[in-house]
Amino acid sequence: MSRLEGTVYLIPVELYEGVNETIAPYVIEAVKKCSVFFVENERTARRCFKRLWPQMIIDDYTWIPIHKAEAEVLAQFTKYLQKGKTIGIVSEAGCPGIADPGQLLVACAQQLMASVKPLSGPNSILLALMGSGLNGQSFRFSGYLPIDSISRKNAIRIMEREALETGTTQIFIETPYRNRPLLKDITESCRNETLLCIACDLTASTEWVKTLSVCEWKKQEPDIHKKPAIFLLGIPH
Secondary structure, three states, rough: OOOOOOOEEEEOOOOOHHHHHHHOOHHHHHHHOOOOOEEHHHHHHHHHHHHHOOOHHHOOOEEEOOOOOOOOOOOOOOHHHHHOOEEEEEEOEEOOOOOOOOOHHHHHHHOOEEEEOOOOOHHHHHHHHHHHHOOOOOEEEEEEEOOOHHHHHHHHHHHHHHHHHHHOEEEEEEHHHHHHHHHHHHHHHOOOOEEEEEEHHHHHOEEEEEEHHHHHHHHOOOOOOOOOOOEEEEEEO
């Protein structure tokens, strides 16, 4: 199969609305090259781009919600690529394709041999790992854990066991309104000496990253209710 003329830019956006300094100028230049945007959240993407590039005329561009990249969305994506369009893929926050439905569109672009250009930007997973002090040579991101407490505790114990046996840092996330139940399950399931890092409100003025033993976390309950947070499990050095 010959390479298509269409180009796909993977465009990072802010983790925290209004924190524009986390987006490099070359990202804005890539936005200007695109004519079609496949977005996880159209309203969020429009507002972000307008903050970064106030002169942007929003209605001059085509905006297509990704959802979970259903067959109809993939068909539209393929059509625009085959027409040689320059497409931007945009996540709700951070980098598209990482814990994000945009991955399915990128897979489609790769199959069509289109030019794919990932752009660097804020990523909560890597920022949390960088600030944790835990093993950055070997790490695993597990995304969202089961909602059911029993299944979630079992998943936590499996991750802790892998951390103990291999030294691999375990990284996972939760919907902000379920942060407290998750923290409770972690402290009830893990050994006292296991290290837990919580990274909250990354890139915002209220940002904090703290690594303590599970025993120490039991003595204090952080204010993480309805706040975006990343959780990391690791072993003491």
